[in-house]
Amino acid sequence: MKKRVISTIIAVTLLTTATLPVINVKATPDSNQVVEFDKNTQNKYSEIEGRYNELTQKVEELDDQISTLIAEINDNNRKIENVNKEIDNTNKEIEQKKEDIAEQETVLGKRLRELYKSGGQGKYISLLFSAESFSDLISKVQDAAKIVSLDQKVVNELTDSKKKLDDSVDSLQSKVKEIRNLNDEIQEQKSDLGSKKEEQQAVAQEVKAEKDKFESENLVPMEKSIIEPWTMQATDSSKSLDEIKNALQVVQNLKSQIKSSEVSAEADDTIKKSNDIIAQKEAEKAAAASATQNSKQVKADINTSVVASGNAQNLIDYAMRFIGVDYVWGGTTPSGFDCSGFTQYVFSNAAGKRIGRTTYDQVTSGVEVSFSNLQPGDLIFPSDHHVGIYVGNGQMIHAPHTGAKVTVAPLYGFWRARRIL
DSSP states (O other), rough: OOOHHHHHHHHHHHHTSSOOOOOOOOOOOOOOOOOOOOOOHHHHHHHHHHHHHHHHHHHHHHHHHHHHHHHHHHHHHHHHHHHHHHHHHHHHHHHHHHHHHHHHHHHHHHHHHHHHHHHHHHHHHHHHHHHHSSSHHHHHHHHHHHHHHHHHHHHHHHHHHHHHHHHHHHHHHHHHHHHHHHHHHHHHHHHHHHHHHHHHHHHHHHHHHHHHHHIIIIIIHHHHHHHHHHHHOOOOOOOSSHHHHHHHHHHHHHTTOOOOHHHHHHHHHHHHHHHHHHHHHHHHHHHHHHHHHHHHHHHHHTTTOOOHHHHHHHHHHHHHTTTTTTBBBTEEEEEEEEEHHHHHHHHHHHHHHOOOSSSHHHHHHSEOOOGOOOOOOOOEEEEETTTEEEETTOOOOOOSSSTSEEEEOOOOOOSSEEEEE
8 A cells, every 4th residue: 555655656746747847058158157956856856865765764774673683583592502502411410310329229229138138137136246335236236227328318319319400401491492482472573574674675666766767867867957068168178277167166066966876976077087187287387387396396286186094995995895795684794794794894804993793882983973074984874773884975885775785875864973993
């Protein structure tokens, strides 16, 4: 029912936006004109994107709950294994007690048989006559009685000990049964959450398909039609330095308003190329007006660029190796990662940093960082149940959710950030 409702909403949205306003842009852009994107198209896209992000967040929340249940099941299985080992050891003790009881009963029976074979009462009469005094007689009789009594006492103690061990085994077996019953309940909860997650995931995929379609058919063409005249001028080395700088300024202003990842990437590429052209033109201008000594300094300046710190860049480069690895519940290795398993593995292996296994552990690692102070290599938490690694330009690398793979994607929210390096 939910899927049909959402599909209907999306269909209506697309129908109402199928006819977009035609935006005419001059072949040679006027630097004095006010340049902006069609807000109606961008707002429609933001609405669809917002629904998709909300559904994705719900899937991630369910993944987090399922991972917690899996951890409980694994912990209970370890408990069962330990209790079974304890049962095995106790059973071995019981077998030993049985042997001890049998041995002691044999000794007791042998003594009693010897007593009867030797004449029973005659034996005591012999003891009576062999006594040197009355006190000696009493002592001999008591000694004989003690031997038999002691044997019987040992047998009784061994029997009691065996009974206690039997009771212990019964108790341990009851404990195993209790843990298994608990695991059955948790498995049922896990199954219910899995079903809910599959439903949410199916709807999310449907919304994503509609989002991608709207982006490719409406948003991208509109944004390109606005920005392309300026990107062409900003990267045209035949233009004057002032014309290129003016065009670059427009592209930079528009960059913060771009919604589509495709046009955003093109804008980034334009900014880089334009800066290179500007630097080259300024260097040529300075070289023409300066002595050879100054030209060397200009050349050095051209070759200088600002990058992430060595440690952060190494971390990001290492994380990029795992793009395409499947998301796996509870995964902590390159055979499959969940979100916190991925960040734990990267920081441990690329930087030798221990940040904890779960999102809840990692949010206490390092030092707090505000959104405005984010740097490449920081741990980024779009929400309280998801974590990734910030790579710059408003993007992060992360293991998103079941059915997805490790990828670089735009930030869809900001809850917390922690600096580890």
